Amino acid sequence: MxxxxxxxxxxxxxxxxxxxxxxxxxxxxxxxxxxxxxxxxxxxxxxxxxxxxxxxxxxxxxxxxxxxxxxxxxxxxxxxxxxxxTTDWMSDKARAALEEYGIAPPQPAGGPTRCPHCGGTHLEKLSQFGSTPCKAQWRCKDCLEPFEYFKCI
Amino acid sequence: MTVDKNLLLQFLLRQGDNTLILGHRVSEWCGHSPVLEEDIALANTALDLIGQTQMWLGYAAEVQGEGKTADDLAFLRDAWDFRNVLLTELPNGDFGQTLMRQFLFDAFQSVLMGRLMSSSDETVAAIAAKTSKEVAYHVERSADTVVGLGDGTEESHARMQAALDFLWPYVGEMFESDETDAAMAAAGIAPDPASLRAEYDALVARVLAEATLTLPEGRYAHKGGRTGRMHTEHLGHLLAQMQWLQRAYPGCEW
CATH class of the missing domain: 3.30.300.130 (Fe-S cluster assembly (FSCA))
Structure with a gap:
């Protein structure tokens, strides 16, 4: 062939x-x-x-x-x-898909900018590590839901 | 400048055995941590350490040139062939002691990996660049936890101080230099560990001060791990558990 x-x-x-x-x-x-x-x-x-x-x-x-x-x-x-x-190589399409899926996309600032569920901005970190090595656990203080954040490396 | 293959192998075994043995120790917490988030965090840390081990021991096997793999080096060597520092093989103790040990090691790795990124050996530099990103997360977390527990309750403070007093005499070995280190330094592959001490001490002092813990005065150092001259009695027990399957069923695959 x-x-x-x-x-x-x-x-x-x-x-x-x-x-x-x-x-x-x-x-x-x-x-x-x-x-x-x-x-x-x-x-x-x-x-x-x-x-x-x-x-x-x-x-x-x-x-x-x-x-x-x-x-x-x-x-x-x-x-x-x-x-x-590095997470810099992740496409914009992927970032949008992650957020839609409920995972906050990586940010250079080192933490999520908004809750992927309600868009709230009052956020707190629960743990540096999540269900996979690439994610951390955060919580939204507006809607009280926990969510995962794709760590920026 | 070319370097003696056996000395480079020793250097790589020291890196890979540190992460392998500590990775195994930390994995012992899986399912036993005080809360779920900590369990996940420790399991993730162990996973990173084992991943780093695959890179270090994979390269060690390549340099050795006897057709072995990283798995062969991990599972088919005996205690006297291991080159990890004694700190990494010590039993976990309580949660506080585990995190104190992690911090004392992470702080060392964060300083060393930063230097190894500019190693004259391309593979060493690549492994260090990969590793340093993970180490940055590890040291941030272990330092935060040491501060949280040290500057916590009366009980947690006392336990963290006891952990520090117990572990501190194992710190000095990480900065020991011998002919392997001299050869690595001369070839630009790795810095002389002794040259990392000032930066390490500054980092550790800053975190321990915030944790309201007192640095022990003594500089006595238990040694013998990284040279392989004498490990603690704990390593053999650890290996018995870690290597059992490969020893009982040689060549067994997942």
Missing amino acids: TPPSVDQVWEWLETIPDPEIPVITLVDLGIIRDVAFHGETCVVSVTPTYSGCPATSMINMDIETCLRDHGLDRIELKQQLSPAW
């Missing part, structure tokens, strides 16, 4: 949801750093969000499954450590 173009591979990858936060895709998250063909092998470079994130192996499996489903059989996944992943 004729190998697909790099752009085509990116299009396929753009359909893969994050295993923990399915409203955003791996491409939105900014963790797929490069796609290239080395001969007939499709090399995808992926950078981990947090070094111990248990979703990493699931993410690799999802990428491989997706590409195999599109007929690629020579696939190499490369872990790329540097430059280290």
